[in-house]
Amino acid sequence: MKRLVSLFSVFLALFVFATSSIAANPIRIGALFSVTGPASFLGEPEKKTLELLVRDLNSKGGVQGSKVELFVYDTQGDATKAVQLATRLIKNDKVVVIIGPSTTGETMAVMPVVEKERIPLISCAAGIKITEPVKRWVFKTPANDHVAAEKIFNYAAKLKQRKFALLTVSDSYGASGREQIRALAAKKGLTIVADEVYSPKDTDMTPQLTRIRGFKPDAVICWGTNPGPAVVTRNMKQLGLKIPLYQSHGVASKKFIELAGAAAAEGVMLPAGKLAVYDLISKNDPQLKVLREYDQMYRKAFGTEASTFGGYAYDGFQLVINAVRKAGATPDKIRTGLEQTRKMVGVSGVFNMSPSDHNGLDLSAFEMVRITRGDWALAR
Amino acid sequence: MDIGSLAANGFSWYMMQHQSAQGDSTSALTLSSVKAVSMNFSHQIVQYLLSGFSTGAIYSLIGLGFAIIYNSTGIINFAQGEFVMLGGMLTYFFLTVAGIPLFASIILSVIIATATGVIFERLAIRPLRNATPLSLVIITIGGSIFIRGIAMLVWGKDTHAIPMFSGTEPLFLAGATILPQHLWIFGITILIIVINKLYFYYSISGKAMRACSYNRNAASLVGIDVRRMVLFSFAISSAMGSVAGMIAAPLTMTSYDVGVMLGLKGFCAAIIGGMSSGIGTVLGGLILGVLESLGAGLLSSGYKDAIAFIILLLILFIRPRGIFRKAETERV
Numbered sequence: 001m002k003r004l005v006s007l008f009s010v011f012l013a014l015f016v017f018a019t020s021s022i023a024a025n026p027i028r029i030g031a032l033f034s035v036t037g038p039a040s041f042l043g044e045p046e047k048k049t050l051e052l053l054v055r056d057l058n059s060k061g062g063v064q065g066s067k068v069e070l071f072v073y074d075t076q077g078d079a080t081k082a083v084q085l086a087t088r089l090i091k092n093d094k095v096v097v098i099i100g101p102s103t104t105g106e107t108m109a110v111m112p113v114v115e116k117e118r119i120p121l122i123s124c125a126a127g128i129k130i131t132e133p134v135k136r137w138v139f140k141t142p143a144n145d146h147v148a149a150e151k152i153f154n155y156a157a158k159l160k161q162r163k164f165a166l167l168t169v170s171d172s173y174g175a176s177g178r179e180q181i182r183a184l185a186a187k188k189g190l191t192i193v194a195d196e197v198y199s200p201k202d203t204d205m206t207p208q209l210t211r212i213r214g215f216k217p218d219a220v221i222c223w224g225t226n227p228g229p230a231v232v233t234r235n236m237k238q239l240g241l242k243i244p245l246y247q248s249h250g251v252a253s254k255k256f257i258e259l260a261g262a263a264a265a266e267g268v269m270l271p272a273g274k275l276a277v278y279d280l281i282s283k284n285d286p287q288l289k290v291l292r293e294y295d296q297m298y299r300k301a302f303g304t305e306a307s308t309f310g311g312y313a314y315d316g317f318q319l320v321i322n323a324v325r326k327a328g329a330t331p332d333k334i335r336t337g338l339e340q341t342r343k344m345v346g347v348s349g350v351f352n353m354s355p356s357d358h359n360g361l362d363l364s365a366f367e368m369v370r371i372t373r374g375d376w377a378l379a380r
Numbered sequence: 381m382d383i384g385s386l387a388a389n390g391f392s393w394y395m396m397q398h399q400s401a402q403g404d405s406t407s408a409l410t411l412s413s414v415k416a417v418s419m420n421f422s423h424q425i426v427q428y429l430l431s432g433f434s435t436g437a438i439y440s441l442i443g444l445g446f447a448i449i450y451n452s453t454g455i456i457n458f459a460q461g462e463f464v465m466l467g468g469m470l471t472y473f474f475l476t477v478a479g480i481p482l483f484a485s486i487i488l489s490v491i492i493a494t495a496t497g498v499i500f501e502r503l504a505i506r507p508l509r510n511a512t513p514l515s516l517v518i519i520t521i522g523g524s525i526f527i528r529g530i531a532m533l534v535w536g537k538d539t540h541a542i543p544m545f546s547g548t549e550p551l552f553l554a555g556a557t558i559l560p561q562h563l564w565i566f567g568i569t570i571l572i573i574v575i576n577k578l579y580f581y582y583s584i585s586g587k588a589m590r591a592c593s594y595n596r597n598a599a600s601l602v603g604i605d606v607r608r609m610v611l612f613s614f615a616i617s618s619a620m621g622s623v624a625g626m627i628a629a630p631l632t633m634t635s636y637d638v639g640v641m642l643g644l645k646g647f648c649a650a651i652i653g654g655m656s657s658g659i660g661t662v663l664g665g666l667i668l669g670v671l672e673s674l675g676a677g678l679l680s681s682g683y684k685d686a687i688a689f690i691i692l693l694l695i696l697f698i699r700p701r702g703i704f705r706k707a708e709t710e711r712v
Contacts, residue, residue, distance in 0.1 A: 040537050170682060196681045201641045203632030206431040207677035207684075210424050227539040227633050234631075238550050239427070239557050259541045259633060263548060 026062075026069040027329050029054070029320060030095030032085055032110070033124070033313070034102040037077035038200075041225070042102040045310030046124055047072055049294075050099065052301050053317045063321050066329070075101055079109035086110045090117045096331045099316040100124050102309075104172050111138050120335040122319060124312035127176050131358040139338055141315040141348055143273075143361040146180040148249045151271035151366045152221060153188055155379060161218035161244070165194035167208055167232060169224030177223035177248055193217050198228060205235045213241055225250040230259035237264035244269065249366060252276045253307055262374030269379055271366035273308040275347050277376045281367060286345050294347055311347030318346055423555030428677045429670060430553075434562045434631075436669020437569040440662040441624035442646025444576065445617035447657040450650070451593035452613035455516040459500060459524035461643020462531075463618040466493040467625025468634030469531055472540045482545065490622050496527070497618025501611050509607075524639065531636040539635040542626075565627050572620060573662055580657070585612060621646075641685075648692045654702020663704060 031050055033043035054070045062068060071093045075082040082101045089095045090113070097120045101107050104127030111130070114121040114137050123130050123140040130140045156164070166181060168174035174197065185192050193215040196208040209232070212220060220243050222232045229251045236245055245268050247256070252272035257265050274281055278291035294314055298306035322344055323337025341353040341360060349365030370379040442464055449457040470492055474485035504523050505516060545564050550557040580586040591599040592609045600606050625634065625642075632638070645668065652664030668688055676684040695703065 044537075198681060199685055201638070202684065203628070203638075204431055204435055204673075207428055207673045208681045210427040210431075211677045211681075214420060214424055227635070230539075230541070230633065237548075238559050240550055240552065255538070259539060261541065261548070 025329070026067045027324060028069050028071065028093060028095045029317075030086075030089035030093060030098040031070065031072040031313070032075050032082055032089070032098060032100035032102075032106070033072065034077035034106065035072075035074040037075075039077040039103050042124070042309045042312075043074070043077075045298075045307045046100065046102060046313035047074075048302060049298065049306075049310035049313045050317055052297065053314065056297075057321070063324050064329070071095060075106055077103060077106070079106045082106035083109050083113060086113045090114075090119050095119065096329060097122070097320050097334050099313060099320070104130065104176065107138075107140070111135060114138065119331050120338060122316040122338070124309070124316060127172065128180065129176075134356060134358050137335060139319070139353070139358040141312045141319070141346070141351075141359075143249075143348060143365040144180075144359060145177050145248075146184060147361065147363055148271045148366055149177065149181045149184050151363060151368060152246050152269075153184060153190065154363075155269065155368045156190075156219060156246070157188075159219075159244070163191045163193050163216070163218045165196070165212040165215060165217035165220045165243075166192055167194075167196045167198065167205065167212065167220060167222045169228050170197045170199050171224075173225060173250060174223050181221060181223070198224075198232075200224075200228060202228060203231060205232045206239060209235050209239055209241060213239065213243075217243060219244040219246060221246045221248075223248045223250070226253075226256055227259055230256055233260040233268055234264045246270060249273060249308070252369075254305065257371060257374055262371075265371045265374070268371045270369060270371075272369045272376065273311065273348055273365065274367055275306060275308050275311050277367055277369055277378065280369075280376060280378050286350060287347070290345050290347060306347075308348070315346035315348050315351070319344065319351065420555075424677065426554050427556040428673045430556050430558050430562070432670030432673030433666060434558070434565050434669070435672065436649075436666035437565050438624050438628045438642070438665070439645045439649040439668050440665025441569055441572060441620055442642055443649030443653060443661040443665050444573075444657055445621045445624075446647055446650040447653065447655045447661050448589075448613050448620075449617045450655050451657055452589055453505070453516070453610050455505075455513050455520065456647070457614075457617065458517065458520045458643065458647075459527060460617060460621055460646060461639030461641075462524045462527040463493050463497060463621030463639075464625035464628075464642050464646075465528070465531060465634065465636065465639035466496060466618075467622030468542065468629035468638065469535055469540070469625075469636065470622070471626040471629060472542050472634060473535065475542060476540070482543075486626055489626060490619055493622030493625075494615050494619040497614045497621075498611060500527075500618075501614035505610070505614070506607065524643070528636055528639060535636060537636060539633050541633050542629045544630045545627075559631070561627075561630050565631075568623065568627050572623065573659075576616075576620075577658065579616075585609070589613060645688055648688050651692055651695055652702060653704055656702070656704065660702060660704035664702070 033046045034040060035043040035047050054068050057063065058067045071089055073085040075085055086098060089098055099122050101110060102124050104125040107123040107125045107130050115135055118137060121138050126142040126145055128144045128146060130138060166178060168178040182192060194212045194217060196212060198205050198208060222229050222245065229247050247268055247270040249271050252270060253276060274287055275291050278288060281288060295306045298310060319338055319341060320334060322341060323334045326340060327333040327337030339353050339355055341351050344351040349361040351360040353360040368379040369376045442460060445460045446456060467489055470489035471485050474480045474488050475482060500523055504519050544561045547560040550559055580590055588604045589609045589612060591604055592606050596606050649665035649668050650661050652667060653661030672684050672687050675687040
């Protein structure tokens with residue numbers, strides 16, 4: 001009996017101890033990334049970045065005296081899984097905010113859940129439908145596709161290009177880009193002379209490009225993520241096409257130049273997130289410090305250059321911490337804090353949120369770059 | 381090298397003929413604008429055909445791999461695409477990571493891919509000799525997922541580029557362009573098809589394999605080791621698949637998951653060719669490649685992949701024995 005009592009008291013003590021350590025109120029942050037599956041090139045750096053940031057913050061004592069507890073789940077790029085895991089984050093893990101998912105499709109699927117449960121969501125996907133029209137609880141860190149498209153058209157206007165051929169990938173990224181470009185071209189009075197697509201796993205785009213050549217456009221705009229755009233770039237060289245080629249911000253990494261080959265990629269222009277070119281941008285750029293810090297931190301931890309995609313998670317986390325500092329750590333207060341974000345310098349740009357803008361980025365999020373001798377150079 | 385330059389000579393000769401014929405036919409037209417348009421259009425067609433032939437050649441080689449295994453075992457080996465992937469990825473690995481010269485990398489990759497095929501047969505197919513063809517087909521699907529998974533763990537999920545075998549400057553032919561790598565593809569494909577033919581018709585083991593494909597029991601009765609022939613067929617198919625993967629990789633790039641789509645396209649080629657391990661499948665691959673390319677260029681690029689599968693379905697519905705096979709011909 002005595003032994004039982006002592007055993008019980010040990011348990012009780014353990015229990016009290018355990019709850020008291022929770023009682024320091026850690027901030028429970030959930031994250032959904034497609035770490036494996038077709039969109040793993042997004043989810044993997046996002047997960048790595050977020051885990052790195054949380055470790056770093058906790059070692060410095062956390063935010064407002066409380067540590068951050070992170071719950072990361074892999075959605076495998078599957079919208080159904082994303083919904084299940086979002087519910088699990090909210091119901092079981094009791095998180096106060098969710099960062100992710102990585103793709104537009106998954107985000108669209110998760111949105112009704114967070115709206116109903118009143119948990120703020122900061123998506124790492126670029127689709128414009130996520131924040132337009134504005135949903136009360138949904139935010140996103142990547143700039144809208146039309147911002148990148150506008151950057152391309154503004155630059156093309158300088159070069160007096162008016163007839164464009166489109167070559168877009170037949171997934172949600174390409175479809176969204178295609179839609180935005182067409183709408184923007186119509187608004188600006190530019191002509192789209194050819195509108196071709198390719199599927200994500202295509203290995204030869206010479207038929208599409210041959211057809212495009214027949215329409216004699218001033219420039220070709222290709223919208224996709226690796227490896228498709230690299231194949232397009234190689235095929236253009238193979239066909240001896242001298243038409244200027246624009247790529248989207250989706251290939252703004254050294255990997256693209258490596259895949260396309262420096263010779264074929266020479267002269268390709270694209271709107272790049274500033275992370276890829278931070279050593280080229282002006283010394284007075286407000287983002288310079290953040291970009292350098294992030295890249296160096298990532299290189300130190302993982303031995304590879306930081307990617308724009310990881311930057312989406314970086315910004316998501318900074319927005320949350322910023323909101324917690326400003327407003328408090330409940331879902332409602334974080335939401336309010338997020339909406340009041342002003343001039344927060346992140347990797348993707350400088351965020352200025354408002355009740356009518358849950359993205360908060362403008363044209364300054366991108367730099368037009370031109371690939372020159374296998375490296376980036378600013379296009380002026 | 382010889383084959384490459386031979387093919388190059390042959391090709392440029394063909395193109396010159398083509399071009400002069402072109403000149404004659406269009407010179408009759410008086411309107412210069414019409415001439416320009418028709419020249420432009422015919423250049424496009426030549427380009428579509430060239431692109432189609434080069435992808436088609438790859439499909440042919442993969443299709444032959446399907447056909448050879450089908451003929452000796454009666455099963456469809458859905459892991460065939462993974463040997464194509466192994467060809468490309470192993471070459472990338474030896475060439476770029478291990479720093480071995482191209483020629484040696486190619487030889488090593490073929491050897492390792494072939495060994496993988498042999499091990500696959502030994503461990504996954506042979507122990508289940510009495511299983512139904514359906515269970516064996518399902519096992520090959522499992523095998524393909526397994527091989528792909530291992531490749532993903534070992535080499536990661538990135539796409540990798542392999543340098544061209546020789547030269548990157550395009551060659552201009554009749555208003556169309558091809559790369560030296562295309563000549564390698566045509567040359568090596570022709571070489572393999574010729575060797576394949578010689579092997580099956582003039583060597584003892586090739587003849588024995590044909591005997592197995594006609595009637596396994598009878599072949600066994602005359603003293604042919606059927607199990608060894610099955611092993612041979614896996615070795616030949618995996619070697620052929622890996623070669624297809626490595627000659628295509630400098631153009632198409634490679635990653636751990638390229639085998640899925642290429643495997644399906646090769647399967648289509650073999651179906652069009654009626655599972656013949658000869659010229660039927662080769663033509664099947666070329667037809668598929670050309671139709672895809674013409675379809676993407678002339679109709680709509682959105683339907684490129686659909687074309688292959690529509691053909692596959694049509695053939696399976698209307699003419700399941702393939703369009704090149706008469707009712708009673710040999711299967712090898």
